[in-house]
Every structure is written in structure tokens, then in C-alpha cells.
Amino acid sequence: MRFVSLILFAILAGALPAAAEVNTSEPPDVEARSEELLETELPTTQHGYELDISLRPKASDVVKEDYIRMPIRVKYGITNNLEFSVTPQTYFANFFKGYFGLYMTDVALGTKYNYGETYPRSGIDMALSFKHIIPVRYDIRISDGYYHYIPAVLLSKRFGELYFMGLGLGVDLVQGEGPPDSIQPNDTMFTSVSFSRHKDNTTYALETLFVTDEVYGGVTESLLITPQASLDVKNWLFDVPGIWTVSTGLRIGLLDAPKDFELLVRLNLHIRFDYKFDVMQMKLIKNT
Numbered sequence: 432m433r434f435v436s437l438i439l440f441a442i443l444a445g446a447l448p449a450a451a452e453v454n455t456s457e458p459p460d461v462e463a464r465s466e467e468l469l470e471t472e473l474p475t476t477q478h479g480y481e482l483d484i485s486l487r488p489k490a491s492d493v494v495k496e497d498y499i500r501m502p503i504r505v506k507y508g509i510t511n512n513l514e515f516s517v518t519p520q521t522y523f524a525n526f527f528k529g530y531f532g533l534y535m536t537d538v539a540l541g542t543k544y545n546y547g548e549t550y551p552r553s554g555i556d557m558a559l560s561f562k563h564i565i566p567v568r569y570d571i572r573i574s575d576g577y578y579h580y581i582p583a584v585l586l587s588k589r590f591g592e593l594y595f596m597g598l599g600l601g602v603d604l605v606q607g608e609g610p611p612d613s614i615q616p617n618d619t620m621f622t623s624v625s626f627s628r629h630k631d632n633t634t635y636a637l638e639t640l641f642v643t644d645e646v647y648g649g650v651t652e653s654l655l656i657t658p659q660a661s662l663d664v665k666n667w668l669f670d671v672p673g674i675w676t677v678s679t680g681l682r683i684g685l686l687d688a689p690k691d692f693e694l695l696v697r698l699n700l701h702i703r704f705d706y707k708f709d710v711m712q713m714k715l716i717k718n719t
Contacts, residue, residue, distance in 0.1 A: 462587070464627075464634045465595045467699060468661045468678055471623035471640060473597045474558030474585045476545045477508030482704040490696040497530055499523045500573065516541040522573060536574035539564045543585075558585040560601075569610040577615055578607040593630050599623040603642075617644035617651075632663035634676075653688040657681065659695065673702035 462475040467485070477483055488501040499522060506516040518539040524530035543560040562581040569576035583601025590596070603619045619642050627636040636659050643652035659680025675698070682693040 462589070462595060464629045464661070465597070465625070465636060467674075467676065467701060468627065468634050468636050468659060469597070469625050469638050470657070471597070471599050471625060471638060472543070472560055472583065472585055473595075473599075473625075474543075474545050474556040474587045476512055476514040476543055476558065477506050479508045479511045480705055481508045482506070483701060484703075485699065485701045487697050487699050490698055491694050493525065493527055496572075497525045497528050498572065499525050512545040512547065514543050516543075520574065522570075534570070535567050536570050537564050537566045537568075549586075554588055556587045559583075560585055566607070566609075569613060571613070575605075575616055576609040576613045577605050580604040580606065593628050595627045595629070597623070597625040597627075617649040618647040619644045619649075620646050634661045636660070636680075651687040654685040655688060656683045656685070657695070661699070673700050675700055 462473060466473045466475050483504075483506040485504045485506075486501060487504070488499060490499075492499045501521050501523060502518060503521055504516060504518045506514050508514050516539075518541065519535050520537045520539070521533065521535045524532040524534075539562050541560065541562040543558050545556060545558040547556060549555050549557045560581075560583045562579070562583075564579035564581070566574060566576045566578065568574075581601055581603050583599055586598040588596045600622055601620070603621065605616050605618055609615055621640060621642045623638070623640045625636060625638040627634060629635075636657075638655075638657045638659065640655040640657075641652070642655075643649070645652060657680050659678060661676045661678035664675050664677050678695070678697045678699060680695040682690070682695055684690045684692070
């Protein structure tokens with residue numbers, strides 16, 4: 432399965448040059464801000480030579496858990512329509528409750544190729560994505576300790592300059608030998624649908640995610656519905672780099688979802704750089 436994942440990475444990295452280039456002249460922010468807020472992916476890719484680093488600490492963990500999750504995502508635009516990402520799943524012991532420590536449960540390697548409009552003048556963008564999750568440290572509260580292979584087809588449609596709709600279809604294939612006390616989760620199929628609106632410094636979104644293992648012989652299915660919003664707070668933080676947003680939402684779990692309700696509160700930081708990767712010297716060079 433690891434060999435298959437390498438082949439998929441190579442296919443996406445060498446996607447046909449005849450595919451449509453992403454139109455970067457469109458009004459900014461709607462796609463980017465929507466993807467920053469949503470948990471599910473959109474076809475949006477980083478611009479070529481653009482490096483994006485984002486931190487998304489789960490502020491609601493401070494009250495509810497003895498740990499504080501802080502995913503770190505690094506994305507690099509190889510071209511305008513091809514990106515590579517690395518996402519370590521890190522978390523702190525909750526120092527507000529007297530615990531200390533910094534840990535990492537897994538690392539997700541991802542690549543995504545945006546084909547642009549599926550049909551001329553349709554306004555529908557399509558992308559193929561592949562993610563490989565590698566376990567590092569087993570923590571039953573946060574991770575399952577298994578390898579995951581997640582290919583997906585992503586679609587989006589923009590309505591005017593303010594509204595955005597996303598659709599994702601994919602599978603989550605689980606492999607490997609987990610820790611002795613772990614239970615291997617079933618392979619699953621998922622469908623995500625999202626609607627978002629961005630204007631000025633505020634983004635609103637409604638996100639739904641349906642997951643089922645019945646197609647692989649399982650007996651469970653879950654539906655998550657999450658209304659949420661984010662506010663750009665950089666103007667309140669004086670002269671600081673990056674894009675700072677505070678987001679909150681309510682995740683509603685239906686069917687076999689593990690939780691009926693979950694309050695989401697996050698403080699998000701995005702910093703972008705314009706760098707070109709020098710293959711010969713294996714280093715990033717800032718564009719001038």
C-alpha cells in the first residue's frame with residue numbers, strides 16, 4: 432500500500448500540462464478564507480512558489496480536555512495548480528490543568544492538483560487530492576495508530592464574489608499493524624458538502640460530512656453538521672505578521688457519530704511567503 436501511495440504522489444506531481452491553469456486573477460479571499468475555516472478540503476491550491484504555514488490550536492480543549500490540540504500545516508505551491516502539504520498533528524498537555532509536555536501523534540503528507548474548470552464557463556473547479564497519514568505516537572484520545580491512505584475528488588462552484596460551495600468524495604483506507612491495545616478502524620467512504628460566504632473580515636460557513644463503512648462490510652454511518660464563522664482579528668493585534676482569525680462553531684453529530692454536540696473554538700494564524708525551491712541546492716529562495 433505504501434508503494435501505491437508513492438505512485439499516486441507521482442501521478443499528481445506529474446499531472447498533464449494540458450490541464451487548465453488555475454485562474455489566479457479572480458477576486459481573492461473567498462476560496463482561501465473558506466478553506467481556512469472548513470475542516471474538509473476544497474480544490475483551492477497555493478499559488479506557485481508560495482509557502483503557507485498555519486497554526487490552528489483548538490481553544491475549546493483548554494476547558495474540556497487535559498490536552499490542547501494544535502495542528503500545524505505547511506503548504507507549498509509547486510505551480511499555480513499543484514501543491515504539497517505536511518501536517519503534523521501536535522498537541523500540548525493542558526498546562527492550565529497542571530500538565531506539561533509537547534507531543535505529536537501522526538504526520539499527514541498530502542498533494543493536490545487543481546484542474547481548473549471542468550467545462551468552459553461552467554465555473555466548477557475540480558481537483559484530485561491524496562493524503563497519507565503516518566502514525567508517530569499512539570494516543571487513544573486523539574489518534575488510532577494506523578496508516579491511512581485518503582484519495583479524494585474535490586469540486587467547487589463560486590457564486591458571484593461572496594458565495595462559495597464545495598463538494599468532496601473520497602475513501603479512507605486503513606492499513607498497518609497498530610499498537611497492541613488498539614482496534615483497527617474500518618475503511619470508510621465519505622462525502623462532504625460546504626457552503627460559505629466571505630465579506631470584508633468575516634467568513635460564515637455551513638459544513639456537512641457523511642461517513643460510512645457499510646460499503647466495506649461495516650455497520651456504522653455518521654453525519655456531522657457544523658455551522659461556523661470566523662473573524663479576522665489582525666487589526667486588533669497591532670502590527671503583527673500573518674493573517675489572524677478567531678473561529679467558532681457547533682458540530683452536531685447524528686446517526687452513529689461519537690458525540691451529539693461539540694463546541695469548536697480556534698485561534699488561527701496563517702503566514703505566507705513567496706519562495707522558489709532550488710532543486711539543485713535543496714533550499715528555498717525568496718522571490719524578489
